[in-house]
Amino acid sequence: MTVRNLPDDLHRRIRLYAAEHGLSAEAAVRRLLDEATRPAERLGDVVVAYARARAVDFPETPRDRTPVSPAEFS
Template identity: 50%
Template sequence: MGNITVRNLSDDVHRRVRFVAAERGISVEEAARQLLDEASRPAEKVGDAIVEYVQSLDAFLPDIERSDDTAEPADFR
């Protein structure tokens, strides 16, 4: 697991992280980890948006298991 040190954090940011920690009943360190995790995730996967749109049309969509495998880049040589 990686480590990170954040220096020169503004008082305002530190106050907000402390507020989130208190609100969630966790440590400031855990709150910082959670906030970084939440901020670094994509808001929505394109595939999920497409599925939601197709389902809103009441169209038939076969139930296909999603793969989390990473696709290999194409080699055009």
């Protein structure tokens, strides 16, 4: 992939970011693109990762599969 017409200011910021992180400009762009396009973490994923990192044991809880009636507003 080639990106043309990159504004000078953006190119300078990429080179500065790369230098600060010990990366080549190309590696910095890959990292920045990856971070910018990564899906946002969902709260449930964050909680599970936190609990797993601390070896928390969650009990198995059966799911209630009883059908639900829609609410009526009168």
